[in-house]
Amino acid sequence: MENYSAFIDKPIEAREGEMPDPEKLTAYMSENFRGFRGPLQITQFPGGYSNLTFQLNWNGGSCILRKPPHGANIKSAHDMGREYKVLSSLKPVYHVIPAPLIYSDDLTVMGTPFYLMEKVSGIILRNKVPKGIELSPALMQSISTAAIDNLATLHNIDLDITGLRAMGKPEGYVERQVEGWIARYENAATDDIPAMTETASWMRANLPVENQPAFIHNDYKYDNLVLDPLDLSHILAVLDWEMATVGDPLMDLGTTLAYWGEEADSPALKPFNLTWLAGNLTREEVVSRYAVSRNIQEPDMLFYYVFGAYKIGGIVQQIYARYKKGFTKDERFAGLIYVLKACAENAQKAIQYKRISHFY
Numbered sequence: 001m002e003n004y005s006a007f008i009d010k011p012i013e014a015r016e017g018e019m020p021d022p023e024k025l026t027a028y029m030s031e032n033f034r035g036f037r038g039p040l041q042i043t044q045f046p047g048g049y050s051n052l053t054f055q056l057n058w059n060g061g062s063c064i065l066r067k068p069p070h071g072a073n074i075k076s077a078h079d080m081g082r083e084y085k086v087l088s089s090l091k092p093v094y095h096v097i098p099a100p101l102i103y104s105d106d107l108t109v110m111g112t113p114f115y116l117m118e119k120v121s122g123i124i125l126r127n128k129v130p131k132g133i134e135l136s137p138a139l140m141q142s143i144s145t146a147a148i149d150n151l152a153t154l155h156n157i158d159l160d161i162t163g164l165r166a167m168g169k170p171e172g173y174v175e176r177q178v179e180g181w182i183a184r185y186e187n188a189a190t191d192d193i194p195a196m197t198e199t200a201s202w203m204r205a206n207l208p209v210e211n212q213p214a215f216i217h218n219d220y221k222y223d224n225l226v227l228d229p230l231d232l233s234h235i236l237a238v239l240d241w242e243m244a245t246v247g248d249p250l251m252d253l254g255t256t257l258a259y260w261g262e263e264a265d266s267p268a269l270k271p272f273n274l275t276w277l278a279g280n281l282t283r284e285e286v287v288s289r290y291a292v293s294r295n296i297q298e299p300d301m302l303f304y305y306v307f308g309a310y311k312i313g314g315i316v317q318q319i320y321a322r323y324k325k326g327f328t329k330d331e332r333f334a335g336l337i338y339v340l341k342a343c344a345e346n347a348q349k350a351i352q353y354k355r356i357s358h359f360y
Helices: 022-032 080-090 137-155 173-188 194-205 249-259 267-272 283-294 302-324 331-353
Strands: 041-044 052-058 061-067 100-104 114-117 214-216 225-228 231-238 245-247
Touching: 022 052, 022 100, 061 080, 080 100, 080 114, 137 214, 137 225, 137 231, 137 249, 137 283, 173 194, 173 245, 173 249, 173 302, 194 302, 194 331, 214 249, 245 249, 249 283, 249 302, 267 331, 302 331
Parallel strands: none
Antiparallel strands: 041 052, 052 061, 061 114, 100 114, 214 245, 225 231
């Protein structure tokens, strides 16, 4: 078996304008983090488009810091206290997450609330194949299968025994999500995209009956999974719980499917996941595997896939709007308008062909 320890995900120099104040953070760590001894080194993980993730290193230790981006005003998507509470509540029953360490709402430290969590070292599959790692069809099949089995495990957690039901309001979840994401998209819109308008109307007219609620991640994809360098099909941790809640699990699966680009999809969608590589389950196979893993009847995923595509379009639009307003100088954001249009196109093709795959 291959050992990919040399390719463990590593942070880089923090981006301009996003670096926390080292002196203030050092003072905070000295007072609040047992065993901390400076000097403090701060680096940043370059992946992700939402909350910012930094690695803190010091003499004898390290951890991860999470904070909202500058200019963010979407409270539900950047609530550090809630994300910390999710990790704290979930850790005893779902072990593949980092252990939460400290939460702070002291705005004098860096101007926003933030929290610290355990550093889990491993491989993260981002938008490009890591140099030196051969992602063979057999390996991708095992990784994709493990990813879906792990999502099914999350959805099978008993909400009442664990007390997780209190983390959300499952009644009316689907309609709230549809109306909420339509509002978020329209409030952040920078361009006229008819396919987004048409998709919003279709969703309102095709709301499904709600399913039994589950604890859901809401942003489940490859670049939020930390893989074991000794066995890439073994998931060490799931990251980025900022949108996690209690709701309809098929809405969660629909978002995952919308991120799950296939070889024939628009090139603009392929940076979401390496799911387009040979060997990965197709979107239709994902649904079949998920049903088997959860021991449920295979669901009709058309509505949920369309919603997922619209939701991702809304997320992309919010980030693109921040870029257009100058709140971030990250040039990755400049091309997000094309990603938004590709999401809208996939939603419309799914509606047109009444399927979640094979549009092209």
